[in-house]
Amino acid sequence: MKSSVCYTFFLCITYVFFFYLCQVLSCGYAEESPCTPGFESELFVFKVHRDHLHRGKRLGRVTFNNCDGRTRTLFQSVDKRFDVDMDGTVTLKRQVTLHEGHKVFSVHAWDSNGKKHTVSVKVERIHHHEEHHIDTVMNISSPEVLTFPKSSTGAKRAKRGWVIPPFRVPENSRGPFPMKLVQIKSDYAKETQMIYSVTGEGADLEPKGIFTVERLSGNLFVTQALDREKKASYRLVAHAVARDVPSVIEAPMEVIIDVMDQNDNKPVFTQNPFNGQVAEAAVKGRCMFMKVTATDADDSQETNNGIIHYKIVSQEPPFPKPNMFDINTSTGTIRVQETGMDREQWPRYTLLIVATDMEGAGYSTTGTAVITITDSNDNPPQFEQSSYTVSVPENKVGHEVAKLTVTDGDEVGSPAWSTKYRIISGDKGGFFNVSTGPNQLEGIITTVKPLDFEKTKQYVLSVIVENDDPFVGSLPTSTATVTVNVEDVNEPPEFKPKEKIIFKPEDAPVDTELITYTATDPDTGKSQKIMYKMGSDDAGWLSVSPETGVIKVRSLMDRESVYVKDGKYRAIILAVDDDVSSPATGTGTLIIELENVNDNAPVINERIIKICNRGSAPVLLSITDKDGPPFGAPFSVETQGETSKNWSTSMNDTSTGVFLHLKSQLEQGDYNVVLRVFDQHKLYQDSSIQATVCDCTGDEFQCTNKQLAGMALSGFLSFIMRKSGTKKEPLLPEDDVRDNIYYYDEEGGGEDDQDYDLSVLHRGLDNRPEVFRNDVAPTFLPAPHYRPRPANPEEIGTFIDDNLNAADNDPTAPPYDSLLVFDYEGGGSDAGSLSSINSSSSGHDQDYDFLNEWGPRFKKLADMFGGGED
Secondary structure, three states, rough: OOOHHHHHHHHHHHHHHHHHHHHHOOOOOOOOOOOOOOEOEEEEEEEEOEEEEEEOOOOEEEEEEOOOOOOOEEEEEEEOOEEOOOOOOOEOOOEEOOOOOOOEEEEEEOOOHHHHHHHEEEEEEHHHHHHHHOEEEEEEEOOEEEEOOOOOOOOOOOOOOOOOOEEEEEEOOOOOOOOOEEEEEEEHHOOOOEEEEEHHHHOOOOOOOOOEOOOOOOOEEEOOOOOOOOOOEEEEEEEEEEEEOOOOOOOOOOEEEEEEEEOOOOOEEEEOOEEEEEEEEOOOOOOEEEEEEEOOOOOOOOOOOOOOOOOOOEEOOOOOOOOOEEOOOOOOEEOOOOOOOOOOOEEEEEEEEEEEEHOOOOOOEEEEEEEEEEEOOOOOOOOOOOOOEEEEEEOOOOOOEEEEEEEEEOOOOOOOOOOOEEEOOOOOOEEEEEEEOOOOOOOEEEOOOOOOOOOEEEEEEEEEEOOOOOOOOOOOOOOEEEEEEEEEOOOEEOOOOOOEEEEOOOOOOOOOEEEEEEOOOOOOOOOOOEEEEEEEEOOOOEEEEEOOEEEOOOOOOOOEEEEOOOOOEEEEEEEEEEEOOOOOOOEEEEEEEEEEEOOOOOOEOOOOOEEEOOOOOOEEEEEOOOOOOOOOOOOOOOOOOOHHHHHEEEEEEOOOOOEEEEEEOOOOOEEEEEEEEEOOOOEEEEEEEEEEEEEEEEEOOOOOOOOHHHHHHHHHHHHHHHHOOOOOOOOOOOOOOOOOOOOOOOOOOOOOHHOOOHHHHHHHHOOOOOOOOOOOOOOOOOOOOOOOOOOOOHHHHHHHHHHHHHOOOOOOOOOOOOOOOOOOOOOOOOOOOOOOOOOOOOOOOOHHHHHHOHHHHHHHHHHOOOOOOO
């Protein structure tokens, strides 16, 4: 009984123990000890390699735990030469020298409650044999174990902004591998077994497998030698989770592993050889003319492994001194150190240069610098001849006066050898120019203005020669004297002015004297006679008196002529002297500004229009007048003769065009519409328009084909007429004169009897709308120019004859040379064929076999005409 009671009591105690253990584990250690703000170490040591630290250098990082999850803290350095960022990074604000090999200063930090905390920071220089420890940051309190940071008090863990100092691992380590770096440890490991893992670069990301961690111990290993030149830093994330209690999980912790540089790379020159050039007269110590550069893959920021120094180890040739050049050890800039270079003796130098890393104490490599010595202008050019005497004809522009040759002892083709020239005296008027010849060693003098013998008979020029490059030092300048004698030549007479402008009306009568346009002879030493003649008179309107130069109207001028541009007519007048050996001719231009007169009646531009006979809109016709203002618009228009019955007109708003209206419904066909167009001074001219009227409505112009049959019949009738070969007498004798053209009073009379009515001349098919015509007007033939009605009644007869002749030869006036359709008027007509086809030609010349291809309706005609002689 007693043993039973004891056993029961043991089970209860065991149950209670495990119950409380589960509560503790599942609740996330709600009762863990509180966090105390402060620095993670009592002393931070930053190790550097050299005593002289440059501005901006990063020394390391101090870490401070706020216990409130914040990742940024306010720091302050007591030594103002050092700056501490809010993440704890310590950098140099200005250059610092470690005179005793180290420097200690304090850094303050303030927690969330405003309390100040202070820590000491030591910057310490190490020596070369300690390279594997260069620039490391040592946390003296815990160098081998990396513990997950503690969370703030509470039932649920929150991610902390804990900053872990980077671990520094030297590159090129020989192992043995895997090599332990640090132990990652969780505080939970005291109560339960934790499982550790790492992720990130080098773990589960490329390059994979470089870092591993033991699952139970948390030991972090590196599995192979690292190469800083391939990858200088790795960012890992450490994880820890309880093996038996999944709810116990550490927040991920960032672990940064920096690869420490070792001097395992030699410097490499960026090119080899380097090429440069310097003038032989370069100034000592001031002429930096080229630079050599080398690169090193090692670190040059945190160590001096990649800091390169340069040195010249040899010079070839070693003349005139073995150290003619100097090189800046840090930058590689080469400059002249000694004077005495002579391009003619030593045109090129070769320098052997050594580049060494670790500021001259490490690995070295060699390179070559080739220096070309360029010529300096220490030999002035010299004229081969100091004086020249030449003769130049007057009035010649671009004439070569003289060639001045020189010699130069500098390098051929260099700027110190090529020459340039200047005229320094004797040419105040700017008549001459001197330029460098093609071979660069000659100066060519030419004229740029015409010389005048009558004004200046001789010029004395002083010319100097220089190089393109300035002289080195004070050198004498060579000068040549050129005496230019001007030769007298026979010069052409000169019109003054060269262009003469006059204003004349275009209707100036023939023989009207326009102007006297004369020239003078510039050869004042000669007595010569000048004669005048026309040089260019395209329209043939002018004549000039050979003796006096008086210009008259030869034929009537016309401002609207094609020879007149912008109202101006140009003519060239020639003046010729009577020199026995070489007569000279001068030219003058006469510009006649023609004043406009009203000598052109307005005309309608459109000659052919199309219109529907029902509901059509008016047709706008444009009007032009060759005469300019004030003889043109506004225009007015009147219908003439029978046109007035079927057509009406109205002017547009500007009176520069006319609307043509169809008053009555006409049959389909072509009609001749005669319109009389007046300018604002009532000068008029009749214009004929061929109007094609179609049986349609509105603006949808479309003619029906109801006359096709008639057209075909007309074609066959023309064939029959051509077969007949009979020539008929004309309807009207050629000498038939219409009595209604001229009106005479048997008793004589005054001027009223000569007020002719010319409207009868326009009586044609336009006055007979019942006559249907369908001949086709030509569209690409120009119409002749009809004379306007003369103002003088005595010229009416000539006016009618001229315009009758123009109408007879007008291809744009009916009847047209096209297939016509005529009404049958019965037999026995004395009239011949109305077609312009030659009626007397024999039908045997025609080939009518094509009628067989037209089908059965034309079979009879094919038999009649397609049978040849039969």
